[in-house]
Amino acid sequence: MSTSPPPEERDRIEAERKAKEDAEQAALPYKWTQTISDLDVTISIDGKYKGRDLDxxxxxxxxxxxxKGQDAIIEGDLPHPIRVDDSTWTLETVPNGKEISVHLDKVNKMEWWPHVVTSAPKIDTSKIQPENSTLSDLDGDTRGMVEKMMFDQRQKERGLPTSDEQKKLDILEQFKLQHPEMDFSKANMSP
Structure with a gap:
């Protein structure tokens, strides 16, 4: 039977893993960040280069x-496909030279990437803390679905009918009003 290490040992192991991951990422010739839907790569280069010098x-x-004429700064297979038409790159002047900014639009907007290219060191995607989003960030259909789920959850917690159950009860009440001659006293209304 295996026992898990004590909390302080787990913290130490996690700190070592994080330090190793940070060192591997810092050693890359580029910086990168991502959201659940896209990924951005930033590469610092000498200020003498122009867009036509780049490949x-x-x-x-x-x-x-x-x-052009030099080894690639980053080259390889992506871990997942991108939407090429919605992905871009720019060359910008910054205080210490220039920066190539590459914006990759993920095809699957529901997954974190462990690295930019598959040959690069991975990050632990289970440790990613996603940015907080609000209902106003969502499109109309998704927002409506999330609001309904939240309402139904609150109703369940209070022992009250969910929106679907309430709809059925309302239809039944309408039916009862339209048919007063029917006797519903012995009807079993449980699902």
Whole structure:
């Protein structure tokens, strides 16, 4: 029978894992961030370069960013497909030179990526703390569905009927009013 390590040991192991992950990510020649729906890569380069000096290719399953005539800064297979038409790159002047910014629009808007390209070190996606979103961030249909789920959950917690159950009760009441001659005294209304 295996026993789990004490909390302080778990904390130490987690801190070591995080430090190793941070060191691996810091060693990459680029920085990257992601949301559940997209991913952004930032690469610092010398200020002398112009857009025509760059070799940037965004494919559905591949990415290449290089300065022409040099080894690629980032190149390889993406862990998941992107929407090429909605993905972009720019070259911007910043205080210490220039930055290549690559924006990748994920096809699957419900998954975290463990790395930008499959040859790079992975991050532990189970440790990602997603940004808080509000109902106003959602499209109309999704928002309505979430609000209904929240209402139904509150109703259940209070022992009250959910919105669907209430609809059925309302229909039954209408039917009773339309048919006063019928006797519902012995009707079993439980689901």
């Amino acid at each position: 940037v290719k965004l494919g559905r399953n591949t990415l290449r960013v290089a300065i």
